[in-house]
Amino acid sequence: MERFFPNQRYTSKGEPELGIGIVTETSKGKVKLYFPRSNEIRLYALESAPLRRVVFKSGDIIVDTKKQSLLIKQVELEGELYLYYGKDRKLSEAELGDVSARHGADDRLFMGDVDAPQIFALRRETLQHDYNRRLSPVNGFVGGRIDLIPHQLYIAHEVSSRYAPRVLLSDQVGLGKTIEACLILHRLLLSGRISRVIILVPESLVHQWFIEVLRRFNLWFNIFDEDRCASLDGNAPDGNPFLDDQLIICSTSFLAGSAKRTRQALTAGWDMLVVDEAHHLEWSVDKVSPEYGMVELLSKAAKGLLLLTATPEQLGEESHFARLRLLDPNRYSNYHDFINEPSDHRNIATIVEKLYSGKKLQSNDTKILESFFPKERILSLTKGGDVAKDNLIEDLLDQHGPGRVLFRNTRSAMSGFPKRKAHLIPINTTKDKALWLQRLANEFAHDMEPGAIANKQEFWFAEDPRVHWLLTTMKKLYPAKVLLICKSKEKVLALEKFLVKRANLKASVFHEDLTIVQRDRNAAWFSESDGAQILLCSEIGSEGRNFQFAHHLILFDLPLHPELLEQRIGRLDRIGQTEDIHIHVPYLANSPQHVLVRWYHEGLNAFEENLEGGNEISKLFRYQLLSLSNSPSFSDFSPELEALITKTSIFQKELQKSLAEGRDRLLEMNSFRPRIAAKLVEQIKREDCDKSLENYFTKVFSHFDIEMEDLSARTYFLHPASTITEVFPAIPPEGISVTFDRQRALSREDIGFLSWDHPITTGAIDMVLSSGTGSASFGVLRGTNSRGILLELLFVLETSRDRSIYVDRFLPNTLLRIVVDHLGNDVTDRYSVETLDKKMIPGQMDALLDNQTLMETTLPNMISAATKMVEEQSTKEIKNGLQRMNLTLNHEIDRLKILQQKNKNIRPAEIQTALHEQLTLTSLIKDARVRLDAIQLILCAGVVL
CATH class of the missing domain: 3.40.50.300 (P-loop containing nucleotide triphosphate hydrolases)
Incomplete structure (x- = not known):
């Protein structure tokens, strides 16, 4: 086990984009690192910390905290820290300033530590798949072991697209509120926008929730009760058991029944609070139950909030108001104001239904619409056709009051139920x-x-x-x-x-x-x-x-x-x-x-x-x-x-x-927009049918010595080929059955459902990229008339990570590929990925290593030329990322500002958060850096050494 000591420098194997981290604390089986470049703190278990020690070598240039540079002449280990000696001074590892880690791709090549071309190709393919996965509009939605039910996907998409969402999910029984909540959590967790979640449920449902999130979404939540907390007291970080795990489920009554545990939960910090059976939280103007009081305190401490209940208004307006004030206490501060608030929801619902069905609007309907929109827009309905009508419907639904915080679908509005x-x-x-x-x-x-x-x-x-x-x-x-x-x-x-x-x-x-x-x-x-x-x-x-x-x-x-x-x-x-x-x-x-x-x-x-x-x-x-x-x-x-x-x-x-x-028909229409839902279903089905993941895994498992035995169509039994095979993420020694077919996964819950969201997939990608697999390669290119040597370089354009900012949807880690000849000319277009993968074979580069001119002059010049070329590519990608971001966020911010004039449920903080995110994203995208990830030396056939 690695020995960690304060001020040592490490990089994360799974998240190299974090930069270099500094060990700040080691205690109680944990090690804490601060990553200055991304301004992130990570806590790892000592026994399994995915970290690699950063040690600079002779010839590297480093800087101290005052930004004074030092060319390293000699390196020594003194105690637990490295000392770097320059011409006239020395610098301790503890005194290092803003430095970058060399990931060693070119170092490996110059040392002759190279992999076969097929392994380089696996790394290249992994980088491309990782990019596609992160940028996918259904990232976080494809991995659930669920039927593709349109209204569930629409709600999950709408809620997970918001900034720190705070909503009430109130679909009728059998329509899948739990699935909706899990979809939202899964997408937010997978994108990195949230990491700490606490779920509060009635005691009888604790086990059900644990099973649901694990079996359907591969999310391992830890069940907390008094016995678990007592066993952690004193050993958990800061003595708070709720800091020991990121994902926690516990019963509402347990937490409400202990003032000590409530205080600890409040100080633990949560990105998301989920409360099931929220109608059991009793509140009235005159009396507040302990359970409600505890949830109210937690709801103020948590950034996001999901309340689940099938009976939001059934228990009366007072009970309904009690849920809404948890979501937005500023908007819903006074019960008497709430019940006296004027509402024209039913009139608007009637108009929307007429627009949907193509019925003619009456003069009274037109007057109501003109109170919301310019007269010209209403008159243009006849000329604008379906597009103008659909846009008007969307705007009407957006302006519905509680529809911003409340989602409700009913059986009567759905089809597909049996008798x-x-x-x-x-x-x-x-x-x-x-x-x-x-x-x-x-x-x-x-x-x-x-x-x-x-x-x-x-x-x-x-x-x-x-x-x-x-x-x-x-x-x-x-x-x-x-x-x-x-x-x-x-x-x-x-x-x-x-x-x-x-x-x-x-x-x-x-x-x-x-x-x-x-x-x-x-x-x-x-x-x-x-x-x-x-x-x-x-x-x-x-x-x-x-x-x-x-x-x-x-x-x-x-x-x-x-x-x-x-x-x-x-x-x-x-x-x-x-x-x-x-x-x-x-x-x-x-x-x-x-x-x-x-x-x-x-x-x-x-x-x-x-x-x-x-x-x-x-x-x-x-x-x-x-x-x-x-x-x-x-x-x-x-x-x-x-x-x-x-x-x-x-x-x-x-x-x-x-x-x-x-029944609030406008609310129900706002809770399900078929056109958006249909697009989501189509995109997920397209990914389900795409066999690129299945083909990718055949290569990954072959490389890591995992047997992939056919069981039936698109279904396999995975197990290590031998007892000495390296441990593979989420595959136990005894093996596991998996399928790439959604319908089979739904009928056989003992078989894992592999998708781009599955932990085996993300673990495989991390395993390839963090282990150095294929980062340096040498091969011989046959079957072409080319002569000489080539370099294929894989660069990654990456941004600093901020967990609260979802940068991947605009600029995920981006693969930039350059092929140069021995003169430093860009020949990328002449040597496609398909050509190289088809015609490359392994070879011996010993003779090339002995060629001093090649190793000391030609190859460094080729790398330098490619590095200049990739800067041009990176500038284009950064520009495209900024355009995608501004196009999306400008639309979202303008929409929120317009809605706020009509809909009091648009929280001012939501607009401020959006504006802050736009500024932060602009900075992150502009500051994106290019990193050399992998390099392949290619010897064209026919060259005489």
């Missing part, structure tokens, strides 16, 4: 009926309050009439896949034991005690055509997983909470489901489950229709429902049950009417 078909199966038993009613009453009691009953739960599945029905049904449905969800792990295991041993049925299980890997494998076996016919899930199966390839759901028992029932059904009932869903509900007549079946079906129609407002419904009816279910004298014709069903049905209809009347 639900409920199959309610009342089971009557004449044998031991009283005994079975008592047994199922005990089971129900255990399910409702598992910790309140001391005795162990028992099952009698060998005789259970529900299980007999299950066996008969599985035979009828064969070979259709069936998902069964029940309350507990114990019930799952008891069912599996009976079905496998007694009925010889192919069954897989899914419960909380299995490891993540085992759950993936079991779910994958269920997805295979010849795999398990039935997957037995505990309640955890209703969280996070999508089994859309199955169309039959068995609810072996029912939860008491309507939202949990909706989550269960939501494993199959999601956008993209291809068939109707059959929901089978077996229950013993007059048992406690019978009460729930009737209440859900007749009172809420919850089996066949999407249910909204489950939390409020539960609060209102929970205890009455429990009391009826536990009544020993219950019968199907209980007047109390009839009254409860009637009362529930009335409340549900009133709630649905209230929600329908409260």
